[in-house]
Amino acid sequence: MIRLIATDVDGTIAADGSCEINPEYYTVIRKLRALGIQVAAASGRQKDSLLDLFAPVKEKIFYISNNGAGLGCWNRELYVQGMPPELIHELMSDVAKLPDCQMILSGVDTCFYSPETEDWFIRYLREDYHFEALPLPENMEEIDLSGIVKIAVYHDPSDTEPHPAVPLIRKMEGRLSGMVSGREWVDFMAPGVSKGRALACLQESLQIGPEETMVFGDQMNDISMLQRAVHSFAVGGARPEVKAAAAHVIAPREEDGVLQIWKKLADNQGEYQGE
Numbered sequence: 001m002i003r004l005i006a007t008d009v010d011g012t013i014a015a016d017g018s019c020e021i022n023p024e025y026y027t028v029i030r031k032l033r034a035l036g037i038q039v040a041a042a043s044g045r046q047k048d049s050l051l052d053l054f055a056p057v058k059e060k061i062f063y064i065s066n067n068g069a070g071l072g073c074w075n076r077e078l079y080v081q082g083m084p085p086e087l088i089h090e091l092m093s094d095v096a097k098l099p100d101c102q103m104i105l106s107g108v109d110t111c112f113y114s115p116e117t118e119d120w121f122i123r124y125l126r127e128d129y130h131f132e133a134l135p136l137p138e139n140m141e142e143i144d145l146s147g148i149v150k151i152a153v154y155h156d157p158s159d160t161e162p163h164p165a166v167p168l169i170r171k172m173e174g175r176l177s178g179m180v181s182g183r184e185w186v187d188f189m190a191p192g193v194s195k196g197r198a199l200a201c202l203q204e205s206l207q208i209g210p211e212e213t214m215v216f217g218d219q220m221n222d223i224s225m226l227q228r229a230v231h232s233f234a235v236g237g238a239r240p241e242v243k244a245a246a247a248h249v250i251a252p253r254e255e256d257g258v259l260q261i262w263k264k265l266a267d268n269q270g271e272y273q274g275e
Contacts, residue, residue, distance in 0.1 A: 001270045002037055004208045005262070006064070006199050006225060008217040009043040009053065010182060012235050013258050016157075017128040019053050022256055024263075026056040031266040033060050040064055040202060042195045042217075042225055044152070044181040045129060047072065048109050052130045067181060067221055068198035069149035069189045070108050079201065080108055081190045085145035087176055091168070091188055095153050098164040102154040105136070107147045112136045121154065150189050157183035180220040187221070196224025203228065214265075214272070216258045218242055231272055233261065 010016045013025065029039055041050050042064035050065060051058050051074060058074045065071075071078045088105070095103045096114075102121045105112045110132045113122060117135075125133040137143065153165040165186035169178035177194060181187045203213060213229040215222075218238035223245045226232040234243040236252035243249050251257030265272060 001212065002214050002231065002265060002272050003212040003270075004038045004040070004203065004206065005032065005214045005216075005265075006040040006042050006195075006202075006229070007215070007258060008195075008219065008222045008225070009041055009045060009050070011218040011237070012216050012222075012253055014053065015253070016182060016184070017124065019049065019128070019130050021053060022259055023056075024256075024259055026054075028259065028262045028266055029054075029057045029060060032262065032270075033057075035266065035270045037265075037270055038062065038206060038208070040199070042068070042199065042222075044150075044185060044187055044221060046106055046109060046111060046131055048132060049130050062202060064195055064198040064202070065108065066106055066150045067179065067187050067189055068193045068195045068224075071198045071201055077108065078205070080149060081193050082146050083148050083150070083176070083188070083190050085148075087172070088145055088148055088151065089140075091151055091172065091176065094168055094171070095151070095165065098153070098155075100155060100159070101164055104131075104133070104152050104154075105143075105148050106150040106152060108149060110134060111152075112143065149193075150187055152181075153186045153188075154184050155186075182219050194224040195221060196226075196228050199225050199228045214261075216261075217246075218253075233258070 014021045040062040044067045047065040050063050069081045125131040155163050163186050176188045178188045211230045214231040215225050215229040216233045218235050226245050232246045233248045234246035235257050
């Protein structure tokens with residue numbers, strides 16, 4: 001029997017940057033919870049954005065936020081992994097040299113943008129993602145850097161060239177965990193941070209094994225999480241590497257591929273009977 005479901009958000013159950021999902025997800029989450037099946041939303045987003053997205057059922061699920069830097073439920077954190085403060089300054093300096101990129105420093109509930117950030121991007125953060133986005137103070141000492149869990153670098157997804165921040169993943173290897181989180185995002189967290197590590201902590205806490213876990217994703221930052229479940233699914237439209245890592249490939253987000261699996265699972269009282 002399935003006892004835990006973990007799903008990515010952007011590109012898997014929601015359009016990138018959207019705070020709307022098919023409302024049927026809320027109905028099926030209630031059914032799954034009534035069966036004793038736990039549900040976790042696992043995203044590169046801040047926790048507050050996830051709380052907005054899942055507002056009708058926010059008290060019923062777990063949240064893996066900031067690509068695994070945070071793990072908690074609606075009213076408390078189980079753990080938060082901050083970035084090494086000395087590396088924040090180095091990475092900010094490197095990102096500032098990249099062409100056509102926007103950068104944010106993320107805490108659990110708040111993110112900061114630099115004075116050079118363009119107005120449209122600030123609106124994008126606030127209106128699409130529902131982030132609490134604040135300007136960086138001139139004096140960085142006014143910020144508690146120990147509360148920064150992620151630096152995210154945005155680049156226009158319509159650009160056919162590779163994301164300019166990808167080389168920084170290699171540069172920071174061993175010192176920071178860097179990963180591609182979507183067509184437009186490259187994220188950096190503390191060493192070892194990943195969705196998979198956070199999911200492993202949740203599985204251990206709940207005493208749930210990989211054979212009792214379902215995972216859904218579409219991007220490179222989901223692979224570590226897919227590896228923690230026997231029942232792993234890539235949605236149609238996922239990157240080829242993600243499809244290769246998953247046990248199954250299902251219908252794309254636009255066709256509610258994830259929702260269809262959840263409905264079948266609820267109808268079958270938590271027993272997964274295959275595709």
